[in-house]
Amino acid sequence: MIVYKLLKTPDNYYVYDRNKNKILNISEADYLELSMLKKNEISESEVSCLKKFQKNGYLQENIVEEIQHPETKYINHFLNNRVRMLILQVTQSCNLRCEYCSFSGNYENRVHSNKFMTWETAKKAIDYLYEHSSEMDEVTVSFYGGEPLLCLDFIKKCVLYIKETYADRKTSFGMTTNGTLLSLEAAEFLFINNFSVTISLDGSKKDHDANRKFADGRGSFDIIMENIKRIAEHNKDFIDKVRFNTVLNTKSDYGTVRNYFLSEDIVCDASIGIGLVESINSKEDIVFADKFVNQRRYDFFLLLISLLKKANGVSLPGFVKELKSGFDLDYSSIEDNRYLSKSCHHSGPCIPGATRMFVNTDGGIYSCEKVSEYSEVMRIGEIETGIDVQKVSEAMNIGSISEKDCKNCWALNWCSMCALYVEKNGQFDAATKKANCAQAILGAEDKLLNLCVLKEFGYKFGKEELYV
Amino acid sequence: MYRVLVYPYNQGDSCLAEYRSMLEQYEIVSLVCLKGANENGKFAGVQKDTSAGILITENYEGEMDKCDAVLFLEYHFLEHKDTYIEKMGSALLKNKVIMLNQTIYDECQKLIGDSSNIVIFDNSLEMELRQQVYKKRLVQPDIPVAAVMSLGENCNKFEAQLELRKKFMEKGYKVLQFGTKDYCELFGFKKLPSFLMAEDLSIVNKIHMFNYYINREVLKDNYDVIVIGGAGGILPFDQYISNHFGEITFIISSALNIDINVICIYHNDQAKVEELKEFREYCKGKIGCFSDYFYMSDKQYRIPESHQIEYFQLDRQYCIKSIPEIKDDDIKFCHCLDEEKKSQMLDSIICELEENIELV
Numbered sequence: 001m002i003v004y005k006l007l008k009t010p011d012n013y014y015v016y017d018r019n020k021n022k023i024l025n026i027s028e029a030d031y032l033e034l035s036m037l038k039k040n041e042i043s044e045s046e047v048s049c050l051k052k053f054q055k056n057g058y059l060q061e062n063i064v065e066e067i068q069h070p071e072t073k074y075i076n077h078f079l080n081n082r083v084r085m086l087i088l089q090v091t092q093s094c095n096l097r098c099e100y101c102s103f104s105g106n107y108e109n110r111v112h113s114n115k116f117m118t119w120e121t122a123k124k125a126i127d128y129l130y131e132h133s134s135e136m137d138e139v140t141v142s143f144y145g146g147e148p149l150l151c152l153d154f155i156k157k158c159v160l161y162i163k164e165t166y167a168d169r170k171t172s173f174g175m176t177t178n179g180t181l182l183s184l185e186a187a188e189f190l191f192i193n194n195f196s197v198t199i200s201l202d203g204s205k206k207d208h209d210a211n212r213k214f215a216d217g218r219g220s221f222d223i224i225m226e227n228i229k230r231i232a233e234h235n236k237d238f239i240d241k242v243r244f245n246t247v248l249n250t251k252s253d254y255g256t257v258r259n260y261f262l263s264e265d266i267v268c269d270a271s272i273g274i275g276l277v278e279s280i281n282s283k284e285d286i287v288f289a290d291k292f293v294n295q296r297r298y299d300f301f302l303l304l305i306s307l308l309k310k311a312n313g314v315s316l317p318g319f320v321k322e323l324k325s326g327f328d329l330d331y332s333s334i335e336d337n338r339y340l341s342k343s344c345h346h347s348g349p350c351i352p353g354a355t356r357m358f359v360n361t362d363g364g365i366y367s368c369e370k371v372s373e374y375s376e377v378m379r380i381g382e383i384e385t386g387i388d389v390q391k392v393s394e395a396m397n398i399g400s401i402s403e404k405d406c407k408n409c410w411a412l413n414w415c416s417m418c419a420l421y422v423e424k425n426g427q428f429d430a431a432t433k434k435a436n437c438a439q440a441i442l443g444a445e446d447k448l449l450n451l452c453v454l455k456e457f458g459y460k461f462g463k464e465e466l467y468v
Numbered sequence: 469m470y471r472v473l474v475y476p477y478n479q480g481d482s483c484l485a486e487y488r489s490m491l492e493q494y495e496i497v498s499l500v501c502l503k504g505a506n507e508n509g510k511f512a513g514v515q516k517d518t519s520a521g522i523l524i525t526e527n528y529e530g531e532m533d534k535c536d537a538v539l540f541l542e543y544h545f546l547e548h549k550d551t552y553i554e555k556m557g558s559a560l561l562k563n564k565v566i567m568l569n570q571t572i573y574d575e576c577q578k579l580i581g582d583s584s585n586i587v588i589f590d591n592s593l594e595m596e597l598r599q600q601v602y603k604k605r606l607v608q609p610d611i612p613v614a615a616v617m618s619l620g621e622n623c624n625k626f627e628a629q630l631e632l633r634k635k636f637m638e639k640g641y642k643v644l645q646f647g648t649k650d651y652c653e654l655f656g657f658k659k660l661p662s663f664l665m666a667e668d669l670s671i672v673n674k675i676h677m678f679n680y681y682i683n684r685e686v687l688k689d690n691y692d693v694i695v696i697g698g699a700g701g702i703l704p705f706d707q708y709i710s711n712h713f714g715e716i717t718f719i720i721s722s723a724l725n726i727d728i729n730v731i732c733i734y735h736n737d738q739a740k741v742e743e744l745k746e747f748r749e750y751c752k753g754k755i756g757c758f759s760d761y762f763y764m765s766d767k768q769y770r771i772p773e774s775h776q777i778e779y780f781q782l783d784r785q786y787c788i789k790s791i792p793e794i795k796d797d798d799i800k801f802c803h804c805l806d807e808e809k810k811s812q813m814l815d816s817i818i819c820e821l822e823e824n825i826e827l828v
Contacts (some may be wrong), residue, residue: 074768077780081506134479134506135780166504168476168548333773336706377792 002044003062005410006035007449012270014158014452017058019340021333021413024446026159063268067399067406069345075396076355079387084136086129087369089360090118090154091146096178096220096274098251099211100277107352114360116151122158124383130166142174144358144369145293149181152189159193172196176245178212187231191238199224201244201267202255210251228266244270246319247278250288254295262319271320304450308457327454328446328462333413346406346415348440349396353380353387367395378419394428395419401430405437414444470565473498473549473656474534475555477524478543479505483653485512485522492656498531499524502548510799528555537565537587539651545572569650569707570662581798584801589650592662606679606723609686610823611644613694613724615757618732619718620701620709622779623766624765625732629697630655631763632730635814641692644685647665650696660699661794664716671719679723693821696720701730702754708775717755727824728817733781735803737790744799764791764803 007014007023011033016023026034030049036042038275044050053059073079092113094101133139139217141162143155153173176188179199190197201224202208202352232239236367244267245258279286299320305311307324313440343452349358352367359365360373365381372378374458378410381387406412421436422428470493472743474484477499486495499522501507507524525531532538538559545552553576559566562585568576570590580586618625626649633655636643645657652659661670663677682694699722703713720726727749733739746764751759766787770778787805794801800816802809 071770074780074782075784075788080783081780082778131506132502135778168502168544168551169504170544170547329773 001035001062001408002050002059003408003412004038004059005032005445006031006038007445007452009449009453009456012456014051014448014454015059016410016448017053018410018412019060019063020058021336021338021340022058023334025051045358055405062408063340063342064344064407066343067345067397067403068343068344069349069396069399070341072224072397073352075128075351075389075393078351079389079392080132081135083129083132083139083354083357084123085140085142087142087144087356087358088117088125088149088158089144089146089369090122090148091356094145094147094178095180095214096147097213097215098178099213100247117359117361119154119157120361120364121361121383122154123161124284124363125357126158126162128164128383128386129357130169136442138170138172140172140174142176144176147178147181148175149177149186151339152181152186153455157411162405170265174198176200176339178307179227180214180218180220180318181222182212182231183229184231187235187238191235193395196239196243197238198243198245198273199228200247202246202249202252204260204264207252207260209255211247213250214315217418225266232266233425241269243273245273245275247275247277247329248288248292250286250292254292254299258295258317258320260297261316261319268318270318272317272322274319280370304454306461311442327450327459331451331461334451340412344412345397345399346409346412346419348415349398349419352392352395352419357387359383367392371420372423372426375423376425377428378423398422398428398433401428402433403432404439409441410439411441411444414447415440416443425442470494470537471497471535472567473500473528473531473538473564474500475528475538475540476505476543476548477512477541478502478505480543481541481651482513482546482651483649484654485631486537487627487634487655488745490630490693491635491654494654496522497534498522500528500531501526502544514563516642522591529558532559532562533563536566538565539654540568540572542569542572545575548739548789552576553579553815560585566596576632577695581715589653589659590662591659600680606676608691608725609683611686611691611693612727612824614728614730614817614821615694615696615698615717615720615726616730616732616763617698617702617755617759618700619703619734619764620705620711620769620777622765622767623701623732623734624763624767625697627804628730628732628763629695630697631810632817634697635811636693636695642690643692643695643803644689645695646697646713648699657695658730660716662695664699664719671715674719675722677707678719682724694724697726701706702751705769705771705777706775709771711775714754721755721757726755728761728762728820729755729757729759730761730817731759732763732765732766735763735787737792739764739792739794741796741799742792744794744801745796748799760800761817762794762799762800762801763810763813766804 003018005016007016013026013028014023014025015031015034022272033047033049037044050059092115098110113295129139159173172218173193176198202212209222214220228239261267277286300450302311302316303320303323306314307315354364356368358369363383364379365383365387366378367380378392388397417436417440422433424432472494472497478501484496485499499512501524503526512524513521540552543639556566556576560580565585565587566586567589570588570592603706616625616628616632626647629647633645635645646659646660647662647767649772650659654808661681664674700716702714702717704710705711733759748759751757765778766782768782771777771779784805793805800813802813
């Protein structure tokens with residue numbers, strides 16, 4: 001069996017060869033032949049164009065025999081020597097009650113509580129990180145909540161301990177905060193210690209306050225802006241380094257969000273991360289209005305034509321412009337000549353516990369902050385006893401539960417599914433994975449089509465920055 | 469005999485502990501790591517199961533009294549420059565000799581001042597060499613040349629150089645050697661000359677200079693063999709990891725005919741004879757010499773999507789269990805953790821040279 005994907009733009013025909021991870025520009029006749037082969041209307045021997053492609057090494061027989069993460073044999077090594085990032089959930093408590101928050105009660109994975117991490121747990125987690133990262137030139141310690149600034153003194157204690165005990169180890173610090181408790185004192189501490197700070201801000205007051213509220217129903221926008229402006233007066237450098245994170249949700253008006261980030265002085269030059277409200281583990285279906293979808297797609301269209309230099313005078317917010325690097329990265333992965341081997345795994349999974357290690361207030365170790373804290377399979381260890389290698393192996397080899405499908409799936413190199421998308425009710429579930437596969441495959445197809453279209457219209461994929 | 473404290477000790481310089489019996493006029497008495505480093509509290513040399521019996525510590529001041537000299541390694545120097553300067557100052561105050569490379573010295577000279585207690589480990593040649601080089605012809609020394617090259621960085625290359633040196637010396641041969649670490653001098657040989665890395669010299673000039681330099685050094689004593697470590701890798705890994713396009717190994721192999729070339733390769737439990745033979749052919753084309761000897765490392769690398777290469781030291785037991793079986797008449801192979809095979813391979817190098825036909 002030959003594994004490929006046919007793609008078509010208004011003007012051209014393409015075939016994506018999975019073995020080689022390359023896209024070939026083909027004729028309409030070749031496209032039709034390969035299309036018939038795909039539908040089993042003809043046999044391989046009847047496809048006349050195959051010979052010329054195969055002569056050049058393309059469209060060869062499927063070589064994948066086994067679905068196994070390539071780093072599986074080095075799991076122990078990674079967990080013992082290459083832990084890269086520790087995320088400490090210093091508290092599950094928060095002073096806000098955002099409607100889409102994973103702690104809001106609208107999700108299966110967690111609820112707000114008044115749990116705070118103990119110093120013993122934090123110290124053990126910190127020591128664990130440094131004892132298991134001997135080969136890392138730099139490690140990251142990030143503070144997460146709830147709202148981490150409820151525990152500023154605790155965080156100060158952690159940072160001091162790290163700086164005293166691991167003085168010569170290069171450490172980056174990070175924090176995601178709702179910004180409501182960002183006092184001058186807090187900002188100064190974060191600035192001095194070179195924290196990467198992300199503030200959650202969903203756009204204009206109306207968009208932000210629609211979800212991000214205090215328990216009494218008041219919106220949090222005004223107080224965040226007051227904090228930011230006050231700090232900017234004293235320490236503009238700190239504010240210039242802040243990244244904002246925006247969650248587009250079903251209540252968002254995309255037009256006002258994008259115009260806010262385009263026009264508001266304090267944020268228009270800032271780095272903005274944008275994402276859709278999490279649908280995994282949500283108790284309700286998350287459906288966006290057509291208007292929202294269309295406005296977003298139109299911005300995407302504007303981005304494409306601006307990349308092709310056909311959109312003079314069009315202004316795009318930073319978070320849309322940032323998508324450009326994604327195209328360049330996707331294209332570079334095609335340029336990389338990384339061919340499939342007999343034993344491989346779809347892209348998506350990291351090495352849980354090494355790439356990231358999320359430690360919750362109870363001392364449970366999880367692969368990242370997004371996973372369900374109630375899930376048995378996602379709890380990959382305890383800070384008291386360490387990480388369960390078998391659980392890590394299962395989480396990074398989630399392709400094995402759909403091995404037959406993955407072996408023959410054209411999107412193997414472009415898949416985005418990790419264990420997060422496979423877990424249900426505390427177990428890895430083949431049906432859940434299959435349900436999420438459709439989305440991952442669509443995403444992969446979109447990426448390839450974008451590359452084809454941009455290439456067709458002469459986009460240079462990152463080369464202009466290098467040569468012009 | 470100098471008693472030496474090494475700072476900052478890290479796994480990448482484990483040769484200092486593992487091969488300490490080969491040190492000439494130096495004795496390693498203390499290994500001090502960076503504060504908070506994972507090595508703290510462990511014994512040096514664990515990987516090779518040849519525990520040097522030296523406990524690695526982060527207590528620099530506490531260890532200072534045991535030593536006469538402090539060897540400063542360049543490991544992460546720029547990130548910890550202030551700490552280095554503080555520690556150098558402290559050593560000089562206590563009248564200790566400090567040994568460092570040219571890079572560290574150049575960066576710290578103003579702050580630590582001049583002192584007769586500062587020893588710079590470098591092979592920066594007299595400037596006149598540049599003028600003395602005549603590009604008329606290349607001359608091949610009258611003694612055999614053995615080279616140790618590698619696929620890339622962090623491939624146990626210095627260790628292989630020491631193993632080769634040890635074997636030649638055990639057999640009574642006088643070795644003229646040039647190595648790839650700053651502290652070669654501790655082991656009684658020189659570091660590769662620094663002009664090889666100079667940015668203001670053409671490759672052609674470097675080739676002629678190296679040829680001239682080696683021939684001049686050969687005449688200084690009755691050497692039996694030359695051993696040269698080729699810094700860096702032989703070939704680029706991909707379009708991002710260039711390995712300097714194998715510049716140094718190209719210069720060395722262009723300047724001299726290499727009689728024996730040992731290639732250090734990364735650990736690979738799937739390695740096959742055919743692949744090594746293919747690589748042997750590649751070397752023949754790329755650097756113009758046969759490479760029949762393969763020395764497998766206990767290190768591995770990976771290139772993640774960020775294209776920043778990452779090296780990792782594999783677990784000893786894992787390595788030992790996964791040494792590939794390589795049996796072939798033409799290819800000589802050993803793994804760094806397999807002492808028996810290693811000795812056999814080194815013996816066959818000596819044997820090959822001893823059996824060479826002598827020409828007048």
